[in-house]
Amino acid sequence: MNAIQRYELYVLEDGEKPIEVTEDTKIPNAATIKVLKQDHTLGNMLRHQLLANPAVLFAGYKVPHPLQPHFLLKIQTDGSITPTAALEKASTDLIGALTTLENKFRNEFSYREVDGTDGAGGGTGLGLGGGNVGDVGMDATGGAYGDGTAWTGRDYLDL
Template sequence: MNAPNRYELFVLDEGEKLVEITEDTKIPNATTFKIVKEDHTLGNLLRAELLKDSRCLFAGYKVPHPLHPYFLLKVQSDGSVTASKLVTDACQSLLEKLASVEAKFKREFTFMDVDGPAKDVGPYGTVDPAQWEGGKDYLDL
């Protein structure tokens, strides 16, 4: 088959760098980042986070080929900061958001351990048939 081994898609080889930075010579204040062993998930997150920053004029990414495990991220700043600084700030912001999500996730599971599992969980959350007329769920016909 043409597809590489699965582990080659996320394990760095000996001496391989995670990020390669290339300054753009045609566009002012623009840089291209080649991020190795990552895919659309991180590319789209970084692009979206970069576009929230008012100092960023352009942010876009592409995966040149699905069998090659890297993506190219192009960033252009307004000149007040470097594109590398924008990417660093975006990564820091994403890490803070992920830490917040993790804390909320863990908190919800600690509440579940205290309260115990729900008795009757249907497709629309906890269902108490006694609250409906005749003991039927509102979806029972």
């Protein structure tokens, strides 16, 4: 009926700016940043990365309404840097952290392809079971418990 099209939640219109910065006149070294076509996922990651910066005194976000695809990010600094500079640094750091995570993820899958395990049995090297019912995932030491011992299936009290 009157529901918006799904693509309107993440595709910017022609001439629409993804970020709008409004300096706060009542609080020194503060700004409110409106980020369009994004939601809690990016808002929470940016807030967390901003709070890791010692020059940031306050960082918080809110989604005004769940049907409006934007969030408001409030940043206050101690004056050594501007809120927009703090946001740029947090964004750069977040991109670096996500790139590192992606590389580690890709490396794990490349080891899995070299090892020849496809999850049909045996373990993944992470202590996680890979396949059949009753299989126990082995960790790097060869044992299910990390000390070389294997699970016998009788480690529970049968009532």
